[in-house]
Amino acid sequence: MNMEMNPEDQAIAEAAAKEVSEHHEKLSLAWKEVAKTGAGKFCLKDLSERCNAKNSSIRNIQHPDPNSVLVEEGKRAVFNYILSYLRHDNERRK
Numbered sequence: 001m002n003m004e005m006n007p008e009d010q011a012i013a014e015a016a017a018k019e020v021s022e023h024h025e026k027l028s029l030a031w032k033e034v035a036k037t038g039a040g041k042f043c044l045k046d047l048s049e050r051c052n053a054k055n056s057s058i059r060n061i062q063h064p065d066p067n068s069v070l071v072e073e074g075k076r077a078v079f080n081y082i083l084s085y086l087r088h089d090n091e092r093r094k
Helices: 005-038 039-049 066-086 088-094
Strands: none
Touching: 005 039, 005 066, 005 088, 039 066, 066 088
16 A cells, blocks of 8 residues: 655645644744733643642542543643643753
8 A cells, every 4th residue: 555645745734734833833932921921820820720730630539430530631631731832842852
């Protein structure tokens, strides 16, 4: 099975990848600007606490509720999404 793209499809894929990369760069810069402000730091601290960034998603170890764990992990995913943009430049430099 030949998996190579024809030149036209390759150009389309490269343009799409560039667009996505530029979008990620803009988001990273925007989140970093927000995080520099006092209000942004306050909000990120609140999100960290509300999204269980540093705590277990399992509230009751003896009787864990799978649905509750999924909800808590969803909240954590949102916080990690934001962190990924705050760390964007650091990851690219490695």
